[in-house]
Amino acid sequence: MRRLLVRWGSGLLLVVLLAVTVIGLAGGPGRETDRAYELEQRLRCPVCKSVSVADSPSDTAQAMRQVVRDQIAAGRTDDQIIDHFRARYGGWVLIDPPMSGRTLALWILSLAAVASSTTWFVLRWRRRPEPVEPSTEDREMVDAALEEIRTRDPIEEQP
Amino acid sequence: MNTVLPSAGWSGAMLGLAASIVLALLGFRAQRNPDRVRHARLRVTAWCMLGGAVLSMSALIGALVTDNFAMSYVAEVHSRSTPLFFTITSAWASLGGSLVLWTLVLAGYTAVVARQVRSVEDRLGTGALGVMGVVGIFFFGLVTTVANPFTIMANPPADGPGANPLLRDHIMVAFHPPMLYLGFVGFTVPFAFAMSALLLRRGGVDWLRRSRRAGLVAWSFLTGGLVLGAWWSYEVLGWGGYWAWDPVENAALIPWLVATAFLHSAVVQVKRGMLQSWNFVLVLATFALTILGTFLTRSSVVVSVHSFSQSAVGPALLGFFVLVLGGGFTLFALRGERMASLSRPERLASREGVFLVNNLLLTVFAFVVLTGTVYPVLVEAVTGAQVSVGRPFFDRMAVPLSLGLLLAMGIGPFTPYRHATFGVMWMRLRIPLLIASSAAAAMVLAGVRDPGVVLVMFLVTASVTATVRQLVVTVPHPRPAAVWRLLRSQRAYWGGQLAHLGVAVVALAIVSSSAFAQRATVTLERGASAEFAGYSVTFEKTERHELSDRTSTDAHIVLREGGRVVRVAEPRLGVFAGRPQAVGQPSVWPGVAQDVYVALGALEDNRVVLNLYRYPLMSWLWAGGALVAAGGFWAVSGRLRRKKTDEEAAPEVVSRA
Numbered sequence: 001m002r003r004l005l006v007r008w009g010s011g012l013l014l015v016v017l018l019a020v021t022v023i024g025l026a027g028g029p030g031r032e033t034d035r036a037y038e039l040e041q042r043l044r045c046p047v048c049k050s051v052s053v054a055d056s057p058s059d060t061a062q063a064m065r066q067v068v069r070d071q072i073a074a075g076r077t078d079d080q081i082i083d084h085f086r087a088r089y090g091g092w093v094l095i096d097p098p099m100s101g102r103t104l105a106l107w108i109l110s111l112a113a114v115a116s117s118t119t120w121f122v123l124r125w126r127r128r129p130e131p132v133e134p135s136t137e138d139r140e141m142v143d144a145a146l147e148e149i150r151t152r153d154p155i156e157e158q159p
Numbered sequence: 160m161n162t163v164l165p166s167a168g169w170s171g172a173m174l175g176l177a178a179s180i181v182l183a184l185l186g187f188r189a190q191r192n193p194d195r196v197r198h199a200r201l202r203v204t205a206w207c208m209l210g211g212a213v214l215s216m217s218a219l220i221g222a223l224v225t226d227n228f229a230m231s232y233v234a235e236v237h238s239r240s241t242p243l244f245f246t247i248t249s250a251w252a253s254l255g256g257s258l259v260l261w262t263l264v265l266a267g268y269t270a271v272v273a274r275q276v277r278s279v280e281d282r283l284g285t286g287a288l289g290v291m292g293v294v295g296i297f298f299f300g301l302v303t304t305v306a307n308p309f310t311i312m313a314n315p316p317a318d319g320p321g322a323n324p325l326l327r328d329h330i331m332v333a334f335h336p337p338m339l340y341l342g343f344v345g346f347t348v349p350f351a352f353a354m355s356a357l358l359l360r361r362g363g364v365d366w367l368r369r370s371r372r373a374g375l376v377a378w379s380f381l382t383g384g385l386v387l388g389a390w391w392s393y394e395v396l397g398w399g400g401y402w403a404w405d406p407v408e409n410a411a412l413i414p415w416l417v418a419t420a421f422l423h424s425a426v427v428q429v430k431r432g433m434l435q436s437w438n439f440v441l442v443l444a445t446f447a448l449t450i451l452g453t454f455l456t457r458s459s460v461v462v463s464v465h466s467f468s469q470s471a472v473g474p475a476l477l478g479f480f481v482l483v484l485g486g487g488f489t490l491f492a493l494r495g496e497r498m499a500s501l502s503r504p505e506r507l508a509s510r511e512g513v514f515l516v517n518n519l520l521l522t523v524f525a526f527v528v529l530t531g532t533v534y535p536v537l538v539e540a541v542t543g544a545q546v547s548v549g550r551p552f553f554d555r556m557a558v559p560l561s562l563g564l565l566l567a568m569g570i571g572p573f574t575p576y577r578h579a580t581f582g583v584m585w586m587r588l589r590i591p592l593l594i595a596s597s598a599a600a601a602m603v604l605a606g607v608r609d610p611g612v613v614l615v616m617f618l619v620t621a622s623v624t625a626t627v628r629q630l631v632v633t634v635p636h637p638r639p640a641a642v643w644r645l646l647r648s649q650r651a652y653w654g655g656q657l658a659h660l661g662v663a664v665v666a667l668a669i670v671s672s673s674a675f676a677q678r679a680t681v682t683l684e685r686g687a688s689a690e691f692a693g694y695s696v697t698f699e700k701t702e703r704h705e706l707s708d709r710t711s712t713d714a715h716i717v718l719r720e721g722g723r724v725v726r727v728a729e730p731r732l733g734v735f736a737g738r739p740q741a742v743g744q745p746s747v748w749p750g751v752a753q754d755v756y757v758a759l760g761a762l763e764d765n766r767v768v769l770n771l772y773r774y775p776l777m778s779w780l781w782a783g784g785a786l787v788a789a790g791g792f793w794a795v796s797g798r799l800r801r802k803k804t805d806e807e808a809a810p811e812v813v814s815r816a
Contacts, residue, residue, distance in 0.1 A: 092547050096552060110530055125507050
């Protein structure tokens with residue numbers, strides 16, 4: 001009786017705690033988004049190696065951050081701002097590869113890898129493995145080994 | 160006189176090359192026909208290989224230290240004004256020298272394998288030595304031909320330009336590259352055993368145990384190398400981050416991911432006799448990916464912080480990569496069928512099921528990172544257009560995969576083999592789940608509203624408490640001595656758990672340092688202050704220091720908390736002789752709870768632009784990484800011990816037969 005109580009009690013407590021967490025997360029104010037920072041993270045710093053404009057300490061990146069802020073202040077949309085940079089620096093400047101054009105295949109490849117491996121995994125578990133029958137050769141080997149052990153001189157078995 | 164050291168170095172590399180050729184021939188012959196090769200010969204050949212590599216490395220360092228500009232490598236990377244410490248580390252600061260280091264590490268591993276091959280009857284071992292000989296031929300071949308650092312200059316210059324300033328500014332240059340090489344090159348050993356087993360047509364636990372042991376050593380070093388690399392870039396690059404998804408960082412991460420998958424799936428083969436073919440695939444892929452990674456680093460195909468060197472080595476490495484991939488997988492295709500394990504997991508809800516999920520996630524992870532890294536290169540090769548694939552893409556892929564891995568990590572080690580019922584899992588995970596959900600609820604009530612942080616906190620707490628519960632339940636007496644005995648007797652399991660603990664700490668550090676980071680850019684006149692993260696930041700003065708090889712300017716930035724000085728940060732700007740570009744070095748104030756990072760944006764006598772960052776729990780990242788590597792080494796130390804007792808027992812079996 002007591003064990004049952006503990007089992008159900010702890011289950012209930014777990015559900016309550018998780019509910020508090022989820023409701024708290026869903027109800028609370030989300031992380032405020034900084035539009036300029038998000039745009040800057042999508043642009044590549046032209047004078048650095050693999051760092052975005054948001055992360056780069058270089059002068060060029062600083063100038064580009066200023067351009068982003070000016071354009072936001074001028075009321076332009078995200079797409080317009082991104083297109084502005086693309087027109088100036090080429091597709092290279094987008095460190096966040098768009099799901100279109102030359103970088104479409106990248107997304108297709110990556111998502112296909114996820115999808116195909118998941119499918120393979122699910123199918124594998126659908127199919128019941130067939131029991132493997134030992135071959136007659138294997139059976140003979142086992143029989144011979146058993147026979148040898150049975151007929152062995154008991155003294156030899158001492159290690 | 161000046162030509163002695165270059166000649167000695169070149170002779171060493173030639174000796175290594177000759178020994179590699181002999182080792183390849185002897186090894187394969189011994190594998191086919193054990194009677195026709197004497198054991199001592201194999202061993203001597205391996206020692207010759209090591210001797211050659213040691214000789215060429217010593218000559219290289221000797222020439223650097225004695226300012227012997229007659230050697231082409233010294234003329235290329237050395238300058239007389241470089242301090243002794245960075246003179247020695249410049250032995251691997253550029254392509255030729257780093258390949259000499261590669262041959263040295265490879266020869267070292269070969270000697271260790273040769274030591275463990277106790278007789279020519281060990282056909283798996285002799286074959287592996289043959290494969291290592293072939294790999295040795297390639298790398299010693301590079302050192303003696305296209306990447307030869309020992310060329311004698313007809314007109315030696317009086318002084319050289321010195322190494323890349325980034326490579327003579329921080330002590331980490333002495334640790335990160337050698338450790339990374341110990342990891343990278345170490346994967347040759349599992350590859351050699353796998354190829355040898357395929358050649359022998361002999362599957363089973365023997366090749367796997369030896370591969371796994373060597374793989375664990377290499378993996379632990381690579382883990383250390385990756386963490387040190389992240390730490391180094393955090394300390395010097397000045398953009399406040401530690402991981403940029405830079406192509407060369409990725410090149411080291413991809414083999415690490417695949418090797419991690421192998422370490423896990425090897426357990427399934429040892430315990431349940433499953434997944435043998437898959438293990439072959441993982442071992443071959445890991446080695447091939449290390450070669451691909453080296454190709455990406457050492458040729459100019461990708462733009463990266465590591466593109467220190469460009470040369471004709473690229474095509475050679477690409478050729479070798481194709482050879483390894485083609486040769487390895489052809490052999491596997493011919494022989495793999497009969498090596499396939501006959502049994503397979505019965506249920507998903509079992510330890511082997513979770514291991515498979517882990518393998519699936521890790522290989523998809525590796526594939527995605529590989530695709531993202533190589534994609535721009537391929538697009539440019541085919542269409543000529545330049546595209547970028549960077550952090551947003553990798554983060555979007557890596558975050559869900561990493562969460563999946565954390566989940567598997569929390570469940571897997573506590574799941575029984577064959578069949579896990581709900582009742583058993585509930586019994587084992589009930590308390591951890593309760594503690595974890597309490598922690599998550601407490602965080603939310605305390606005002607943390609970032610779902611990522613809360614989710615990671617939940618997974619990490621569950622995983623760690625489940626480990627602690629497992630320890631408490633398994634240990635016979637609740638005394639420290641008994642716990643220690645348990646940890647020592649089941650090293651593979653508890654080493655793994657230590658590594659998992661490290662992963663949990665790393666995950667927590669990554670997520671909290673990114674979600675709660677604060678950053679600001681401020682411009683300060685001399686004497687002026689700004690507020691940042693509860694500190695008052697004042698620009699006090701600049702100081703100029705003339706050092707032997709550079710002029711360094713420090714800015715003194717005083718951090719005050721409630722009027723009290725808590726830290727004087729001294730970010731610097733160094734101008735090296737003969738280099739136009741100034742190199743900045745940020746100042747990091749590390750702490751248990753948070754790091755405060757001060758980087759120079761611009762520096763004038765009376766005005767400074769500062770990039771300020773505050774990262775909570777940043778130091779935990781390095782500590783967690785160290786735990787992961789330590790877990791790997793702990794697991795290996797037990798295997799070596801067991802091996803010894805096996806060998807002591809072995810002669811009895813022989814005498815009885």
